[in-house]
Amino acid sequence: MKDYIPRPDLLAGRVILVTGASSGLGRVASLAYARHGATVALLARDEARLETVYDEIVAAGGPEPAMFPYDLAVADDRSLDTLAGTLAHHLKRLDGVLHSAHRFYSLTPLELQTLEQWQTLMRVNLIAPFALTRACLPLLRQSPDASVIFTGETHGHQPSAYWGGYAVSKSGVETLTRIWADETGSEENLRINTLIPGQVATTLRSRTHPGLAPETVASPNDLMPWYLYLMGADSRAVRGQIVECQP
Numbered sequence: 001m002k003d004y005i006p007r008p009d010l011l012a013g014r015v016i017l018v019t020g021a022s023s024g025l026g027r028v029a030s031l032a033y034a035r036h037g038a039t040v041a042l043l044a045r046d047e048a049r050l051e052t053v054y055d056e057i058v059a060a061g062g063p064e065p066a067m068f069p070y071d072l073a074v075a076d077d078r079s080l081d082t083l084a085g086t087l088a089h090h091l092k093r094l095d096g097v098l099h100s101a102h103r104f105y106s107l108t109p110l111e112l113q114t115l116e117q118w119q120t121l122m123r124v125n126l127i128a129p130f131a132l133t134r135a136c137l138p139l140l141r142q143s144p145d146a147s148v149i150f151t152g153e154t155h156g157h158q159p160s161a162y163w164g165g166y167a168v169s170k171s172g173v174e175t176l177t178r179i180w181a182d183e184t185g186s187e188e189n190l191r192i193n194t195l196i197p198g199q200v201a202t203t204l205r206s207r208t209h210p211g212l213a214p215e216t217v218a219s220p221n222d223l224m225p226w227y228l229y230l231m232g233a234d235s236r237a238v239r240g241q242i243v244e245c246q247p
């Protein structure tokens with residue numbers, strides 16, 4: 001997959017919602033999707049950082065994006081339905097969702113993690129991606145080729161000490177993917193997969209491995225062949241898969 005070369009117009013005419021669009025992989029994927037023709041709906045909490053990504057896309061000549069400042073930690077069905085309705089009203093269609101937002105506290109033993117931390121981890125990393133996808137399903141089903149990409153984590157896949165509630169939430173994302181892919185298996189125009197980025201030089205990485213130089217791991221740009229492949233029509237046959245970018 002790392003050698004995948006997407007057509008310049010791979011995502012032309014498509015509308016793609018990206019959560020966590022203000023930073024790291026979500027930001028770089030938003031820029032890549034826009035560069036390949038997509039109108040990107042940018043979602044995160046920090047409006048100023050979203051505006052910076054908006055400006056970057058416009059400055060690069062991409063289709064004008066939309067911004068959705070929104071806190072996934074306090075999401076409820078009503079506000080998510082409103083969000084999907086606003087998206088439908090202004091952008092008229094939805095062809096993909098990349099769930100890249102996440103909440104992480106720190107690497108600690110389970111006995112030091114609190115119920116409140118676990119609730120937020122589950123809400124941002126697992127429950128909100130589920131509920132946002134559910135709210136967007138009616139729009140996605142109208143697309144001729146819709147792709148939903150959840151973001152997993154190696155420790156959700158292979159748990160180890162200190163990753164605690166974060167790993168558990170990401171493990172749930174894999175289960176969610178498999179159940180939803182099974183339930184929508186007969187819908188040829190809708191596919192649901194999970195991407196596991198592996199080690200990438202972002203803010204998260206600097207918090208989990210503060211002593212390691214960022215240049216020793218992949219950059220977000222290195223992973224864009226996977227992000228573009230799974231979002232575009234070339235991956236139509238890929239369904240219900242847990243795809244590791246750096247196996």
Ligand SMILES: NC(=O)c1ccc[n+]([C@@H]2O[C@H](COP(=O)([O-])OP(=O)(O)OC[C@H]3O[C@@H](n4cnc5c(N)ncnc54)[C@H](OP(=O)(O)O)[C@@H]3O)[C@@H](O)[C@H]2O)c1
Nearest residue numbers: 020022023024025044045046071072073101102200202204
């Ligand atoms: N980097 C790695 O090595 C690595 C490895 C494996 C998996 N991943 C996964 O890849 C994804 C992206 O990671 P990253 O390293 O690129 O992260 P990042 O740079 O820390 O960005 C996280 C994004 O999530 C948004 N966010 C956080 N809380 C939110 C909330 N309550 N509501 C809405 N948005 C929220 C942040 O924006 P605001 O602060 O503006 O809300 C930001 O845009 C995550 O799902 C992560 O688990 C990363």
